[in-house]
Amino acid sequence: MLDYSNTSIQKVSVHQVGNKTNGEQLKFSKSTLDVSDDKLHSLLRKFFLNPFVTPEFYNFTFSNEDFEQNPLYGYARQVFDSPKLFHPNTINIAKHLFELSVHPNIKSGDLFVAYFSNIQVMDEMTDAIGIFKSENRQDFLKVDAGAEDFALHYEDGINVEKLDKGCLIFNTDRKKGFKVCIVDKSNRAGEAQYWKDSFLQLKVCNDDYHFTKEFLNITKNYVTEKLSEDFEVSKADKIDLLNRSVAYFKSHETFDKNDFEQEVFQDKNMIKSFQDFDTIYREENEIELDDNFDISTQAVKKQARMFKSVLKLDKNFHIYIHGDRELIEKGVEQDGRKFYKIYFDQEF
Numbered sequence: 227m228l229d230y231s232n233t234s235i236q237k238v239s240v241h242q243v244g245n246k247t248n249g250e251q252l253k254f255s256k257s258t259l260d261v262s263d264d265k266l267h268s269l270l271r272k273f274f275l276n277p278f279v280t281p282e283f284y285n286f287t288f289s290n291e292d293f294e295q296n297p298l299y300g301y302a303r304q305v306f307d308s309p310k311l312f313h314p315n316t317i318n319i320a321k322h323l324f325e326l327s328v329h330p331n332i333k334s335g336d337l338f339v340a341y342f343s344n345i346q347v348m349d350e351m352t353d354a355i356g357i358f359k360s361e362n363r364q365d366f367l368k369v370d371a372g373a374e375d376f377a378l379h380y381e382d383g384i385n386v387e388k389l390d391k392g393c394l395i396f397n398t399d400r401k402k403g404f405k406v407c408i409v410d411k412s413n414r415a416g417e418a419q420y421w422k423d424s425f426l427q428l429k430v431c432n433d434d435y436h437f438t439k440e441f442l443n444i445t446k447n448y449v450t451e452k453l454s455e456d457f458e459v460s461k462a463d464k465i466d467l468l469n470r471s472v473a474y475f476k477s478h479e480t481f482d483k484n485d486f487e488q489e490v491f492q493d494k495n496m497i498k499s500f501q502d503f504d505t506i507y508r509e510e511n512e513i514e515l516d517d518n519f520d521i522s523t524q525a526v527k528k529q530a531r532m533f534k535s536v537l538k539l540d541k542n543f544h545i546y547i548h549g550d551r552e553l554i555e556k557g558v559e560q561d562g563r564k565f566y567k568i569y570f571d572q573e574f
Contacts, residue, residue, distance in 0.1 A: 244334040285402050364385050449468055
């Protein structure tokens with residue numbers, strides 16, 4: 227989805243953003259940083275871009291759905307249209323973040339804003355603006371070898387392996403509010419939502435990744451939560467349905483809802499039950515999905531990890547079910563003990 231092999235950092239500005247409620251300050255740099263050193267450039271590329279591996283894409287939005295009123299959209303548009311306005315707009319971005327840093331648990335930190343050239347997004351080569359906040363500093367040991375002996379020092383700095391918060395704004399899909407992806411690893415509590423919901427103000431892109439992810443999620447919720455309310459099914463039956471769902475997405479390039487229902491659920495009563503659940507789930511969660519779309523392999527890989535294929539029996543056995551449900555039989559002995567009978571050809 228993203229290719230950084232030809233990407234270079236054109237400009238970087240850094241500012242310090244404190245917590246307004248806690249009486250901390252906002253400090254601006256006077257100009258952009260010198261990042262011409264090859265080693266520094268390489269470390270910054272790693273720090274800024276490595277966390278964005280298979281991101282989910284978003285668009286800017288606003289309270290009235292008019293993304294053009296979103297401050298971040300406006301700052302990004304000015305920079306893309308006139309790169310000479312980069313540094314002044316990084317100050318505007320820092321001011322905007324500072325005004326929103328009012329929850330007492332929001333940490334102060336260094337705010338980096340970078341301009342990238344030649345990032346490949348899907349099949350398109352474009353530029354991007356990155357906004358990154360480092361909230362956690364760490365102590366590092368440094369050994370200096372002198373002429374006669376060694377000396378040990380410590381320094382306080384940023385770990386380039388751990389980006390706390392970040393976003394990439396790509397110069398594409400401008401008429402939809404730009405394409406954006408985010409990282410937020412430092413805090414998943416409620417006060418941390420200010421980064422995505424208050425500062426950036428984003429909504430999920432209605433693209434193939436989103437459709438694939440959400441439909442697999444709906445299927446998982448139906449099988450694990452609703453199915454047993456309408457039908458008498460065993461845990462092995464549920465695992466079989468989950469396996470067939472993932473298998474459909476892995477074996478098809480395009481998704482067709484009717485074909486999916488026939489291939490996975492097969493029984494007309496179960497299909498009707500799933501359709502009813504699907505309709506209600508979309509309404510309650512305000513999800514818009516197409517019934518036909520190209521399947522995103524990245525989304526399948528990510529969601530498939532959440533589909534558990536383990537049959538847990540008391541505390542004695544774990545059975546991993548990956549294939550034919552017909553090779554497993556469930557029964558009950560005369561003394562009331564339950565059992566599964568498993569058929570196989572080879573033992574590995």
